[in-house]
Amino acid sequence: MKTIVMPGNPSCQGCPHAIGLKALGLALEDFVLVIPAGCSTIIAGIHPKATLNVPVLHVPFASAPAVAAGISAAFKRENKKKNVVIWMGDGGADIGFATISGSAVRNDDIIVIVSDNEAYMNTGIQASGTTFWKAKTTTSPAGKREDRKDLAAIMLMHRVPYVATASVGYMNDFIKKLEKVKSIKGFRFIHLHSPCPPGWRFDSSKTVEIARMAVKCGAWILWEFDGKFNLSPASKPYKDKNKRKDLKDYLKMQGRFKGLSENEILEIEKAIDKQWKYIECFENI
Amino acid sequence: MQPIDCLISTPDKGSAGKTGLWRTYKPIVDEKKCNSCMVCWLYCPENVITEGEKCIEIDYEYCKGCGICCEVCAKKAIKMVLEE
Numbered sequence: 071m072k073t074i075v076m077p078g079n080p081s082c083q084g085c086p087h088a089i090g091l092k093a094l095g096l097a098l099e100d101f102v103l104v105i106p107a108g109c110s111t112i113i114a115g116i117h118p119k120a121t122l123n124v125p126v127l128h129v130p131f132a133s134a135p136a137v138a139a140g141i142s143a144a145f146k147r148e149n150k151k152k153n154v155v156i157w158m159g160d161g162g163a164d165i166g167f168a169t170i171s172g173s174a175v176r177n178d179d180i181i182v183i184v185s186d187n188e189a190y191m192n193t194g195i196q197a198s199g200t201t202f203w204k205a206k207t208t209t210s211p212a213g214k215r216e217d218r219k220d221l222a223a224i225m226l227m228h229r230v231p232y233v234a235t236a237s238v239g240y241m242n243d244f245i246k247k248l249e250k251v252k253s254i255k256g257f258r259f260i261h262l263h264s265p266c267p268p269g270w271r272f273d274s275s276k277t278v279e280i281a282r283m284a285v286k287c288g289a290w291i292l293w294e295f296d297g298k299f300n301l302s303p304a305s306k307p308y309k310d311k312n313k314r315k316d317l318k319d320y321l322k323m324q325g326r327f328k329g330l331s332e333n334e335i336l337e338i339e340k341a342i343d344k345q346w347k348y349i350e351c352f353e354n355i
Numbered sequence: 356m357q358p359i360d361c362l363i364s365t366p367d368k369g370s371a372g373k374t375g376l377w378r379t380y381k382p383i384v385d386e387k388k389c390n391s392c393m394v395c396w397l398y399c400p401e402n403v404i405t406e407g408e409k410c411i412e413i414d415y416e417y418c419k420g421c422g423i424c425c426e427v428c429a430k431k432a433i434k435m436v437l438e439e
């Protein structure tokens with residue numbers, strides 16, 4: 071167990087990627103990181119110093135799965151038991167989706183983690199496929215009109231050995247999932263929820279609180295598939311809609327939702343309810 | 356083969372310089388309230404919190420003053436104080 075993130079790195083104050091990367095070091099022993107372009111490329115350090123105390127390969131978006139699968143195959147040939155982990159953003163997962171999908175179909179022996187801050191942050195907060203409903207970004211200045219894709223569910227439908235969601239607000243849950251995942255063979259996918267202070271417009275002290283609020287109002291659902299689909303303990307209570315915290319409180323904390331009308335909030339609520347209906351179906355398979 | 360060591364970055368503190376200079380607010384720990392549960396250590400994005408003798412210690416050379424430690428502490432043992 072080691073903390074792989076070195077102090078004094080270039081991440082913004084309260085950065086969710088930095089918290090998430092920490093969990094990797096705490097859960098995994100011997101691993102290599104493959105990082106396509108994004109904030110994490112910068113966080114990884116400015117030459118001649120590096121931030122991450124593990125080997126890192128910086129790669130173009132779509133090549134990440136091929137690079138990771140290649141390293142994984144080479145380790146196997148040398149009889150080395152090491153994990154190869156792709157750490158990418160939601161934008162990377164949009165742009166490189168075809169190759170992630172291909173890698174899942176081939177069941178490459180790699181771990182893919184998408185640290186989802188719900189926009190292309192490193193290039194200036196452009197909306198992605200997973201950007202929250204109605205959120206204001208630089209490419210959706212009046213609020214995102216498109217629906218939000220459920221990346222983890224799409225990966226689940228690739229019928230790979232392991233798919234889970236996680237959150238930087240629930241580090242113990244994320245670490246537990248990583249610990250399980252490290253001894254599973256084949257393609258493993260974790261979709262990590264990563265609230266970003268400058269991108270979502272909230273104070274840097276609130277990253278963890280907002281991540282927890284997302285779970286408590288039912289907007290982000292923690293689950294795991296390891297052969298069987300299970301809601302994670304932190305999300306279980308919120309299957310019951312009456313137990314969910316007020317969605318408005320979650321939205322109010324973030325500048326990207328400023329000026330939403332009652333009607334728009336209702337639309338978001340409906341979208342969240344629909345999301346839970348899918349989860350219930352998965353639970354019953 | 357030409358040596359390329361000079362092109363390889365090595366892990367070290369301060370790849371972005373002395374990030375303590377970024378701080379507006381400084382986290383101050385009350386050693387009477389802190390029970391060393393290390394929850395703040397788990398969530399500190401900058402990884403500057405360590406276990407001290409009486410309570411946790413913060414490396415102010417690199418602490419960016421984000422305030423997450425203050426928010427996650429159930430004992431309310433950390434206060435954010437405006438830097439002078």
Ligand SMILES: Cc1ncc(C[n+]2csc(CCOP(=O)(O)OP(=O)(O)O)c2C)c(N)n1
Nearest residue numbers: 107108109159160161162189190191192193
């Ligand atoms: C092939 C290619 N296209 C575009 C870019 C520009 N680019 C750099 S980072 C980025 C977006 C990254 O967004 P995301 O993956 O969500 O990571 P984040 O910065 O939000 O952590 C883009 C489009 C690039 N580096 N390479």
Ligand code: SF4
Nearest residue numbers: 081082085109191266
């Ligand atoms: S923009 Fe967001 S994700 Fe990117 S470094 Fe800053 S806090 Fe981290």
Ligand code: SF4
Nearest residue numbers: 389390392393395428
């Ligand atoms: S979270 Fe609070 S009580 Fe726990 S170690 Fe940190 S300062 Fe001390």
Ligand code: SF4
Nearest residue numbers: 399418420421422424
């Ligand atoms: S203010 Fe932020 S960087 Fe400083 S010790 Fe607290 S959590 Fe870590």
Ligand SMILES: [Mg+2]
Nearest residue numbers: 159160187189
């Ligand atoms: Mg992103």
